[in-house]
Structure formats: C-alpha cells, structure tokens
Amino acid sequence: MGISLAWFLVFCKRLSQAPSAAEGARFARVANRSRTVLRERVGKGTGFGLRSARSDGDGSGSGAGLMTMQNRGRFITLEGGEGAGKSVQARRLEARLAALGLAVVRTREPGGSPGAEALREAILTGFASDFSSAGQALLFAAARVDHLDRTVLPALERGAWVVSDRFADSTRAYQGAAGNLPPGFIADLERLTVGPNRPDLTLILDLPADVGLKRAAERRRTGPADRFERQGLPFHETLRRAFLDIAVAEPGRCVVIDALSSEDEVAAAVWAAVEARLDPAGAVKARA
Ligand code: TYD
Numbered sequence: 001m002g003i004s005l006a007w008f009l010v011f012c013k014r015l016s017q018a019p020s021a022a023e024g025a026r027f028a029r030v031a032n033r034s035r036t037v038l039r040e041r042v043g044k045g046t047g048f049g050l051r052s053a054r055s056d057g058d059g060s061g062s063g064a065g066l067m068t069m070q071n072r073g074r075f076i077t078l079e080g081g082e083g084a085g086k087s088v089q090a091r092r093l094e095a096r097l098a099a100l101g102l103a104v105v106r107t108r109e110p111g112g113s114p115g116a117e118a119l120r121e122a123i124l125t126g127f128a129s130d131f132s133s134a135g136q137a138l139l140f141a142a143a144r145v146d147h148l149d150r151t152v153l154p155a156l157e158r159g160a161w162v163v164s165d166r167f168a169d170s171t172r173a174y175q176g177a178a179g180n181l182p183p184g185f186i187a188d189l190e191r192l193t194v195g196p197n198r199p200d201l202t203l204i205l206d207l208p209a210d211v212g213l214k215r216a217a218e219r220r221r222t223g224p225a226d227r228f229e230r231q232g233l234p235f236h237e238t239l240r241r242a243f244l245d246i247a248v249a250e251p252g253r254c255v256v257i258d259a260l261s262s263e264d265e266v267a268a269a270v271w272a273a274v275e276a277r278l279d280p281a282g283a284v285k286a287r288a
Contacts, residue, residue, distance in 0.1 A: 070286055073103070073156040074278050075197070077167040079246075080205035081239045082229050083215030084259045085266060089205065090165045092267045093274065097161050101284050105155040108165040109143065113150040116143035129227050133179030137186065140171050141193045148197055159287075161280070168194050169202060169246050174228065177242030178235050198253065201277050203270055204243045205259035209236035212259075 076093070078086040087108075094106040110120040122128045123139050131139065144167070155162050168190050176186040213236055216229055228235075247254040255273040259266055274280060 070283075071159050073158070073160045073162060074200045074280075074283070075152065075156060075162045075164070076274065076278070077164045077169065077199040077202045078205060079166060079169045079173075079202055079243055080259060081173075081207075081209060081212045081236055081243065083212035083217075083219065084205035084207055085215070085263065086165050086205055088263060089203075089266055089270050090163050093270055094163050096267075096271055097163070097274075097280055100280055102280060103155075103158070103160040104163060105151065105160050106163045106165075107147070107151055109147060109167055109170065110140055111143070112147040112152070112164065115146040115150070119143040119146075124226055133175045133181050134185070136179070137171055137175040137181060137189060140175065141189050144168065144171075145193050148194070153197065164199075167199060167202075169204075169243065172246060173239050173242035177245075178231075178238045200253070201274065202246075202250075202254045203273060204247050204254055204256045205266070206240065206244065206256050207259040209233055209240050212236065212240075 078090050078093075080086055090106055090108075094104045097104045109116070110123055111117040119128075119139055119142060123131075123136060123143070128135065128139055152162050152164070171189070172186050175181050176183060210233060213229065213233070217225070220229075244256065247256045255277065257266060257269045257273065261269070
C-alpha cells in the first residue's frame with residue numbers, strides 16, 4: 001500500500017527529532033511528498049494508499065508514464081442479491097470481451113487479491129463471520145483497498161478491462177440497507193476506500209428475492225448456506241430494493257438487467273449494455 005497517514009505522522013515526528021541538517025532535509029523532502037500525496041488523496045476524496053487510476057503512483061505529478069484515458073481499461077462490476085447468476089454472467093462477459101481482443105481480468109469481492117481472499121474466509125466463514133454490520137463493513141472495505149491496489153488499478157493502468165463479481169454497492173446493500181448502518185457511515189467509508197475509482201459500468205442483476213434464494217439453494221445443493229443466505233426473506237427483499245435504489249440514484253453508472261430470463265437472454269442483455277455504454281469494439285479499434 002502507498003504512503004499512509006500513519007507513515008506521514010511518523011515522518012513528521014522524526015523530522016522534529018532529526019539530529020543533523022542533512023537528515024532533517026531528507027525527512028523534510030519525504031514529509032513534503034507525503035503531505036502532497038495526502039492532500040491529493042484526501043482533498044479529492046480518494047482513499048489512503050490507493051493509486052489513482054490516472055496517477056503515476058508516486059504523487060510527484062510529473063505525468064511520466066501516464067496512461068491516457070483512451071488506453072486505460074474499463075472497470076465493470078456485477079451486483080445483485082443471492083442467486084442472481086452474477087458469476088456465470090461475469091465469465092460469459094469475460095469471454096466475450098476477450099474474443100474482441102481485449103485483455104480482461106475477471107475478479108470478485110470479497111477477494112480478488114491474496115490478502116483480500118484471506119479476509120474473505122475470515123468474513124464469510126471464519127472468526128469475523130459474527131461481527132456486527134459495522135465490523136463487517138470495515139473488513140469488506142479493507143479487503144477492497146487491497147483488491148483495488150493490487151489487482152484492479154494495476155490492470156486498468158495496463159489497459160485491461162476488469163470484470164468484478166461484486167464491489168462497493170454490495171457493502172451499500174448488505175451492510176448499509178440490510179445491515180442497518182447509517183448511509184453516512186457507508187458513504188464515508190466508500191469515499192475513503194474507493195474514492196474516484198468507481199466502476200465505469202455497474203450491471204445490477206435483478207430478480208425477486210424468493211426466486212434468488214431458491215436458485216442459490218439449488219446451486220449449493222447439500223452444502224451449508226452462508227450467513228447472508230440464512231437471513232429471512234425480508235432481508236433479501238431489502239437487498240433487492242437497495243440495489244434498485246442505487247440504480248435510480250446513479251443512472252449514468254448503473255444498468256438494471258432482468259435476471260429472471262434464461263442465461264442466454266441475460267447474457268445478451270449484459271452485452272447490449274456493455275456495448276451501448278462502453279463501446280468495447282471501438283476501444284479495440286482505437287488501439288490498433
Ligand atoms: P459469495 O459466495 O461470493 O456469494 P455470491 O455468489 O452471492 O456473490 O459470497 C459473498 C457474500 O458476501 C454475499 O452474500 C454478499 C456478501 N458481501 C457483503 O455482504 N458485503 C460486501 O461488500 C461484499 C463484497 C459481499
């Protein structure tokens with residue numbers, strides 16, 4: 001992770017104790033750079049330690065090695081309640097984008113980087129599985145920072161298209177709306193962890209909660225239901241409403257897909273949305 005607030009404070013403390021002028025000057029340079037990075041990230045509402053998708057990573061602002069917007073990849077997320085078929089659709093979308101000649105990284109949350117995958121186990125089945133909504137939101141956010149830092153942003157910077165099975169909207173819906181956390185808590189967390197690195201397109205796979213729960217139960221057959229699947233129908237209806245509310249609030253980013261149709265029909269609707277919003281064929285031509 002990049003330069004954090006804690007490091008910044010340590011540098012400032014060391015600066016005040018620096019024994020020699022040369023050492024003091026060195027600390028001053030580092031502290032200045034830390035302050036610049038923090039000002040850029042906090043001032044613009046970006047997350048600590050996150051490289052902006054368009055920054056050169058050291059906060060110097062020199063512009064060296066900047067990826068143009070045209071060559072930068074696109075960030076697509078799939079969201080929805082249980083049993084909506086996101087994982088199948090993420091795989092199909094990955095294949096379709098790759099067939100056009102685009103580099104594609106398919107990933108998921110919680111997870112998507114070694115550190116975040118370790119947190120996934122802790123949150124879904126391990127020691128943190130009975131944390132409160134607030135504790136869970138913080139752990140999902142920690143996993144998200146690592147996922148962004150190590151997987152998503154580097155991929156976008158090298159021009160790959162990223163397809164993520166869940167992202168920050170899941171925290172809004174599961175821990176926020178269904179977990180009863182105040183919207184301000186979720187918004188602050190998202191500002192600090194995601195900042196400007198929001199998806200270019202979010203596909204919300206929508207279906208009635210009871211149908212989704214039945215599908216999820218069929219999919220796992222005799223395996224145990226996870227902690228979210230075990231929640232009652234009202235929890236899952238709240239989730240559905242929350243995802244639809246996100247789509248209404250952010251129509252420029254979100255497209256609602258009817259997930260009740262057949263797998264092929266859903267895949268066609270997903271592709272139509274991606275073509276209309278992000279023009280992947282145009283992106284391939286522009287690079288040729
Ligand atoms: P997963 O097995 O990936 O389920 P699904 O196929 O439904 O995506 O489990 C991920 C679970 O974690 C899922 O129930 C949703 C939940 N979750 C949150 O509660 N908050 C979050 O921020 C994220 C990313 C996931």
